[in-house]
Amino acid sequence: MLKDKEFYTEIGLLTGVVGERIDKDGILRSCMFKSRNKISHHGEIYIPKYESGDVRTRYRDAVSFYKSGKLKSLYLNERQEIDCPVGKMKAEFVSFYESGRYLRIFPVYGQINGYWSEREEAELLTSYSIEIGEQKIEAKISCIVFYESGAVKSLTLWPGENVDIKTPYSKIKVRFGISFYESGAVESIEPENPVHLTYDACSFFAYDNHPLGIHGEKNSLSFYENGTLKALKTTITAVVLTSEKEEIRIAPEQKISQTDIDAMEVYPINIEFLNQSVRITDSSGYIHEYSLLQFKMGTEQVIENLYQKCGDCSNCSKCSTGI
Template structure:
């Protein structure tokens, strides 16, 4: 083993260490227990493995400045955050050294240990958020460098009710906040009517992927107006100054469930003070329409009402 002196204490490292081009330490793997003095108190990095959840020792990673970037912990440890005390198995930090994200669990998914196994270890957390006290099943909690909450990432299948500028929305996957505490974005758990500059649009993105709660399909500007929305149940008609009209609707594609199945592709509409941008297909360019001189109208789009189950996604 090789002793490595860091700003937080000495790490008895095993294996090869990674370095930046400058020669600064990028990462190393502890071989024995060592207590590091961090901004969150004395913490012990992961240095052992097991047969199921943690088959290898994950490295302690540093910013080039020498400050911590990510710290996997040997055992779940309670850490004090602006949102309250949170049990943690993994911590990440901003370049300035402030806390970036807390993960209550940090098991490695494999053929022997799946998402359901990991979720079985999760427990609801009660947190102080910009919208009040929430109790939720949380994968991770993100923070801005100021300490204000940046996001919550929820476990699949779990939802929370979030008061947003568009009303209270049942939210899945995640919710994100601006540094001043206002709502940045949410992922609606079901079809939700939302008022936009183009009229009422039924917000829902069946393609949403809950990697983290920082990015969601229903996004708001700082003033609370809708900045971005995804839908499969609303069409948009645009009337030009010369009287011509254009119709935008969600499209269909072949489903992953089988060659004969079809499913809807979410249409994404973005709003700025100057324009409305519509993307009906992620593989084609978006259409930008100046708001000045154009009129926008929304209406329900139910092309598959006769076979609504055709819109359901298969599990893969």
């Protein structure tokens, strides 16, 4: 450390430092700025956030570092065009692997509040056309995550955006996000509507009426890298397991809504297809696993569940499921 509010770092001298956080070893881990700094990092020039007062400005660190001193993230003073593994795109917040390669890019990073709406934030965005494996995706993107190799790990779509994704089963309309294997194969998606899938001669309708929707890294319908079905959530399909001694039925259940105690809504079950077994997480969160060497698996469709409260009227699909 030089004089007050100036720090030497691996990315150079930082001036006008405020709100600094220093670890027990005396290493600067994060800070904000009250004056302009220019940071050169792996061929790009960045200006971290130093101006405030804008209604959409977040109160957070402008720069953060790994314990090693390597740059971890930058909140940029204004959106700027950067050259990333999928081409040129505008960014307002970026994070890095310790190697210096991009980890996450947020094209916009404004604070949604009573003075700044999601619609106004969306108007700052433009659609990007991105090719990943056999997928060609064109949409407004909230966040893109990379593997350290530069391959795309996930895309989070801007709220209300939809894209068509090719899968071994069919082309599926997707909301919220998509995740990928490093090879470019689709790892998981969040279906816009209930999707009919067949596995081991059983019929499933994949759909989550309570998707996380925050990021595109974990979604309710997932595949193994070879394209076979890995897991799904469903509000419509019940699983029936039959052995010589018993029959077990696990179905999506109606429970009191978490948002309206006077209403009931369906909570999905999660079904994972393992090597020689099936693992089911029921509507209450209890996990059940059954050997497919001992049980024969079948399915039933709980049609009445289709017309129960879904928790998101804007995505109601009861007229388009084809059941």
